[in-house]
Amino acid sequence: MxxxxxxxxxxxxxxxxxxxxxxxxxxxxxxxxxxxxxxxxxxxxxxxxxxxxxxxxxxxxxxxxxxxxxxxxxxxxxxxxxxxxxxxxxxxxxxxxxxxxxxxxxxxxxxxxxxxxxxxxxxxxxxxxxxxxxxxxxxxxxxxVLKLTSGIEGLSVLKTTKSGFEGFIRDRYTALPETRERILATEVTASWRQHPRESTLLHRAIFGCEKALANTFFGPPKEGVYSPSVQSTLFQMAKAVLNRFPDISSIQLKMPNLHFLPVNISSKENTIVKFDDDVYLPTDEPHGSIEASLSRFWSKM
Known part of the structure; x- marks a missing residue:
């Protein structure tokens, strides 16, 4: 104070x-x-x-x-x-x-x-x-007066296809190639503002929100869903939570882009390992940092 x-x-x-x-x-x-x-x-x-x-x-x-x-x-x-x-x-x-x-x-x-x-x-x-x-x-x-925020952290999700990144700004420092085929991996941190409710309902909301986030990230089990960017997927995930739970007034998501880099190994004489959407180098540093919040018009974040 x-x-x-x-x-x-x-x-x-x-x-x-x-x-x-x-x-x-x-x-x-x-x-x-x-x-x-x-x-x-x-x-x-x-x-x-x-x-x-x-x-x-x-x-x-x-x-x-x-x-x-x-x-x-x-x-x-x-x-x-x-x-x-x-x-x-x-x-x-x-x-x-x-x-x-x-x-x-x-x-x-x-x-x-x-x-x-x-x-x-x-x-x-x-x-x-x-x-x-x-x-x-x-x-x-x-x-x-009471304010309540719930959330999850450490929700690690990955899909091996149905992800790309194209059409971004290119200049003399840009080396990243455009692609429509890549691994998409992230560790979701989510927090949402909700109305205080009975204990059992609050407990169920946690699992309901987690399910809505994961289902939107992955899409249907057979065909999946294409992700044109982490930003686009983040927005769809946030919107899915607000659409499913009317008593949640706002949600904030942090979704680092954990890179899986294609492995190509070659020398002057020959190609030792040729990448064909199969061998990757997993990395978590450095990683892309993407976060955003979505709220209803009447919400005070």
Missing amino acids: ANQLEGFNFEQRHGKARVRVARVWRNRSDDNHFMVEWNVSISLLSDCVNSYVRDDNSDIVATDTMKNTVYAKAKECSEQLSAENFAILLASHFTSVYKQVTTAIVKIVEKPWERVHIDGQPHEHGFKLGCEKHTTEVTVQKSG
């Missing part, structure tokens, strides 16, 4: 970052276990200027207290809940319990533990680590 101090504008916040917590729920009716692993970061906007300028810490919520609150609130959650609802619970606690706190921002990254299947059957208490991480950021003001 901003203050004027000694002729300067002063803004400050404090919090606790990277608080790791795992929570297991045991369903006694069918012996199934459910678990999550969360990495929680908390940031408080509060009236504690005196701690900066007068050596007075009486208005500070200790960051160790914030850490302990994460574990205590996880313990209190006897019923399974989503990362979004846990973030709302934490943020609401800090704004309601401490009069000095005007706004609480809680970020959670959920590690992708998935239930194991053995011989086609879901295991009651076995889990394996997946790929895509589920993210959420909640901002709660003391007035009760």
